[in-house]
Amino acid sequence: MTVTKKTRKKTKTAPSAKPRATAGPTTGEPPKDRQARALKIIRQLKKKYPEAECALHHNSAFELAAATILSAQCTDDRVNMVTPTLFAKYPDPASIANAKPADVEKLIKSTGFFRNKTKSIIGLGKALMEKHGGEVPDTMDELVALPGIARKTANVILGTWYKKNEGVVVDTHIGRLAHRLRLTWRSKDSKDAVKIEQDLMEVCPRKEWTYLGHALIWHGRKVCSARKPKCGDCNLVDLCPSAYVESEA
Numbered sequence: 001m002t003v004t005k006k007t008r009k010k011t012k013t014a015p016s017a018k019p020r021a022t023a024g025p026t027t028g029e030p031p032k033d034r035q036a037r038a039l040k041i042i043r044q045l046k047k048k049y050p051e052a053e054c055a056l057h058h059n060s061a062f063e064l065a066a067a068t069i070l071s072a073q074c075t076d077d078r079v080n081m082v083t084p085t086l087f088a089k090y091p092d093p094a095s096i097a098n099a100k101p102a103d104v105e106k107l108i109k110s111t112g113f114f115r116n117k118t119k120s121i122i123g124l125g126k127a128l129m130e131k132h133g134g135e136v137p138d139t140m141d142e143l144v145a146l147p148g149i150a151r152k153t154a155n156v157i158l159g160t161w162y163k164k165n166e167g168v169v170v171d172t173h174i175g176r177l178a179h180r181l182r183l184t185w186r187s188k189d190s191k192d193a194v195k196i197e198q199d200l201m202e203v204c205p206r207k208e209w210t211y212l213g214h215a216l217i218w219h220g221r222k223v224c225s226a227r228k229p230k231c232g233d234c235n236l237v238d239l240c241p242s243a244y245v246e247s248e249a
Contacts, residue, residue: 165210
């Protein structure tokens with residue numbers, strides 16, 4: 001009886017069409033290494049976005065506060081379309097404090113959640129007139145005590161208007177990038193804003209906190225989007241452990 005030897009055809013594995021990042025950290029990255037990598041990330045961001053700043057148009061601390069309140073669950077572009085008319089009619093805390101809710105609602109309706117936002121903005125105006133002489137305070141404790149202002153909004157006001165680095169703004173873009181870049185290690189997901197901010201404050205120099213927030217937002221919009229990150233166009237690719245992973249999914 002003749003025994004026929006079966007042979008398996010060798011299949012060649014096609015090489016990946018996309019390069020992989022080679023300098024990304026491992027899960028157990030030491031704190032000093034993470035801090036060093038964070039500095040490199042900031043340097044790269046400054047090369048790409050040297051003029052990164054707040055995207056919300058404003059001419060005063062009050063306008064910035066109101067615009068930031070309007071930006072909740074809304075794009076900055078939409079807010080910037082609404083605020084010129086809003087601020088023309090209500091340019092300061094005194095005017096908005098005496099506004100009729102229905103009138104404000106009409107002006108900001110397209111930003112979404114307009115009834116709650118109207119209540120917050122009018123309440124903000126009243127509180128500023130009653131407790132702060134019509135001026136927006138420049139401390140975290142005073143700001144978060146105002147209607148419509150939580151820590152995120154307070155960070156925007158302090159960092160952008162008053163040039164005080166009291167914390168790091170964490171929005172959807174920053175939360176996403178903090179996770180992809182592994183600059184947060186205690187947060188359970190990209191929405192865990194409190195822990196993400198704590199980690200970013202720990203790993204990044206205080207003087208860079210405000211810039212880092214603006215730059216990450218710009219990068220999240222232009223390059224590292226939620227659904228389709230453009231890793232091939234990213235100058236952080238060698239510093240990012242998520243490079244090409246999510247873009248190939």
